[in-house]
Amino acid sequence: MEITLVPLLLPEIQRQFDLSVGNLAWVFNAYGLAVAVGVLLGGLCGDLFNTRKIFGYGVVFFAAGSLVVAAAESFEVLIIGRALQGFGGGIFSPLVPLLLTRASPEKPGRMLIVWGSIAGYVAAFAPLFYGGFLGEHGWNLAFVLTAIIAFFAFVILNRTQTADELAPDSNRKANYLTLFQARDLWVTFVYVFCTYGSITYYLFRLPVWLSSNEVTAASVGLVLSIVWLTFSGFSTLLRNMVDKPHVRMIMLAAPFLIAAGFPLSYFNENLFLLVLSSFLVGSGLACSNAPSTQLILRFAPKGMSAISTSLDITFARLGGIATVAILAETEFAYATPAIFLACMIAACCALVACRGLANGP
Template sequence: MTAHTSDIEKETLASGPPRKAIIGPVAANVAFVMELTLVPLLLPAIQLHFDLSISKLAWVFNSYGIAVAVGVLLGGWCGDAFSTRKVFGYGVAFFAAGSLIVAAADSFEMLIAGRILQGLGGGIFAPLVPLLLTRALPQKPGRALIVWGSISGYLAAFAPLFYGSFLGGDGWKTAFIFIAIIAAIALLVLSGSPSSKDPAPYTGRPADYSALFQARDLWMTFLYVFCTYGSITYYLFRLPVWLSENEVEAASIGFVLSIMWLTFSCLSTLLRNMVDSPHLGAIMFAAPLLIVAGFPLLYLGDNFLLLIASSVLVGSGLACSNAPSTQLILRFAPKGMSAVSTSLDITFARFGGIAAVALLAETEFAYAAVAMGLSCLAAAVCALAANKGLADEG
């Protein structure tokens, strides 16, 4: 009888409440991704509404990014030192409150205050999303991360199209309110999930950060993230600029970018059963090869089909690097430092993009192509090294 009851309890935990433990973080990430994809489209309306100069509009954009960078480090440290779920909850609450302040802002100062609070909250909870997902589904952590990544990709593709079709003008306020509502729903779902409690706290020695710096395979994976995301970010920056210079209409540019995000989402879904298998290393190795193959097609002519092929290749590379690299980082993270490791994952991805765009923004294509080739080559070498570390660990 006891064994039978235990089996029922296990089945309940496996099929019922863990779904809420997954839905909560994913919903919060939905709000985070909507901010990422929608705000560039909202900036012109915000500028018109507040009659802002270009320099002030830049602060509207950059204040959020700076706050995210601070929040990521804070969230990573607090996520390991305190209750991961509580820290995550505070981050989501700050993000939702900041979004509402932005929507209600009647002055530039109030707008900036809202963006800072929003960015701080997003930075705090973002690195904890993969941690909560893998804890909610420990038997198939890669599958949970793939679901997370694919949903993000679908939103990245369709959110701008939805805004352009149904909102506009003062619709930017509605967009921020909608973001706040989704964040609030995520908080309610996660707090109502009894199965999503933190695991027993780590009872070993206090976190030894020297172990973090000595984790060679972890840092090879960070370098992999820096190179792959740097290349992808440069692609996302250069593609609209290059197409605009060639008098391609904005609708067509948006369509090409949507194809990239849709490819990322669809392939992420197809890979959901492979990232927990020995194929993980091969998937990560394929990512930089796919990315670097997409760059030449971008410049081979005005053939629209080549542009689509280019976006498909880069989107495929993003799918092969996103969840797999995060899973590997969690596996290589020293005990008691999982949240710090995922926060560094985000930091390296952001710095990779910043470096690539800053160094190559005005560079001729031939030089940029060489730089991207070298970056992807370095990422491929890192993937091989990380895969060897994974084999040695096994």
Template sequence: MSLFRAIAGPIAASIAFVMELTLVPLILPAIQSHYDLSLGSMAWVFNAYGIAVAVGVIAGGWIGDAFGAKRIFGIGVLMFALGAAIVASSASFEALIAGRVLQGFGGGVFSPLVPLLLTKALPLRPGKILIIWGSVTGYVAAFAPFAAGQVVAFVGWQSVFVFFVVLSGAVLLLSAGNGATQTEAAPRTTPNLFLLTKARVLWLVFGYIFCTYGAITFYLFRLPLLLAETNYTVETIGVVLATIWMSFSIVGTLLRNWVDGSHIRSIVLAAPVLIAASFLTAYLSSDAIWLMISAILIGAGFACSNAPSTQLVLKFAPPGLSVISASLDITFARLGGVVTVAWLAQSDFSHSVLVIAGLSLAAVVFAMVFLRRSSEA
């Protein structure tokens, strides 16, 4: 029972973290209507969370080492829950933003600790538990928008954040008294962060992550609002978002045996091409069939970028700096989303397609350089 709680708690927290990214885009049109917000203000609703996550990820990595991963994990989940509660009960735009910031910071604090807690719970089979973790969260994220679309249509957008509060409460109950890591703070040599400045290939990977994740995040932000403007229902928007995550999960599963070999080059280069093709498809036609094709393409591009880029970050991380490099991976992903959404939030979709094409081209260039240097090393 203790092992079950040690595994179930972090996985449930990870589900909450991932579902924030899958469900909030679904309710953006409802939030916009409820508060009568412009696209510029909606960018703040979306980006307040992303900025806070980027800061919280770095904080979570550092203080988790200093004060114990289990304790800091619990604090992060509590902040995530409190932020969601504030959003659900917010009567003003300012309260909404405050809740998003607290929720994002809490999510950033606990998210990098999830794989650490899981592998400590099952130290003899770390690969198995990480595969289970990825599979469970991926498929839950795929089905969540479809189910949530039905609930939101009848109950309201606040129900999404109430769900986050309930799920976070379950995580805290599972984690309470779970015996885990009382002796985590073994003396260690202070890592030499200066080595990061010399890891040029690593920074090229971060550039690739910034571009690809920026484009994907803008898609998740803009497409639901665009569909709402053309009178698509929240249920239909939920189906489109569910298609993205189902495509992501299926392609990720298919790639699991390829990313460790020479195929990683093709996979990494395919991601920005698929992302650009997705935007072009959505721009050419708003018919349901083309929107579904666009959703499949963006999900496939996400899968080709997500795990392979993290794998490369860990490969090129300087000795002793794997944890901070993994944290920077998440930070650059979130910052890419924040910058792209802020830049394009109020632009015509046609202009956005051109910018995304530019970001995709930049990602291809980054990939070609770091893949060439990797083969030379």
């Protein structure tokens, strides 16, 4: 919901606080910056302490930040709330794939992609729900709803008990040195940086472009929903392929799909091309999401799974932050070749990382 609702709300937030596009980018990026910090803490603590408790702390920060954003009456308070949200989301985010793959060690890729599919369907219908039912009540209500859902997540968390206490690793220093020496792992991080940077910029800029052409919030929500419905649909189709050699082809397809879909968003008055653009970008997201996480868990040194998934999210967020910050006020004619270059770098990284997978044990 965070990923899909906030881009939909940006034009309304911009009007209420009278923000420039540059300031609006900080509303978007404050969350990502805080996530980049929180995931490192969450990953480190997830390897050292009780995973469930650390997850719960993250949910509490996220809910508190959502309420601060909902009550914000100034740009500064809005940024503080977004940072609290991001810090909490950063703490619990890296622990989700770790817990899921522990639950299904024989088919980790399938489990990750099923999780991604479910999350994608929620992400797809959230803006439709807001645009159709809540849009008339103001953007603040969306953050209140997010806080309520986080509260229920916390209740569910505390009603389900599992033995997931992890013992400290006596070879922690050696493991960290091994982490920095894992070449294929860092190549995959660069892949994540480039693909997620391109997708994040698309999700940030498209609603602003559409609203400038007086497109309604409900219509913008529909376009964003197509991205996530496509992501979920493709993820469902790929669920039986990600644990097989097809992962190389899937990862390589992602940057080409994104590069093909981004230029079509320029023709935002043509409904067919706009839908096709959303379809291609959503497909690219599906092809990059679970496979890259699967490779990162595969390349992670022993005992370093949580910190590796933390770095995965950090690179994804930093990619989005850097791309949005650099291209926020850039004309479309200059943004397009920049996105194309990022996608080509990602394609090269996919080839190198998958070669490392083929040469692995």
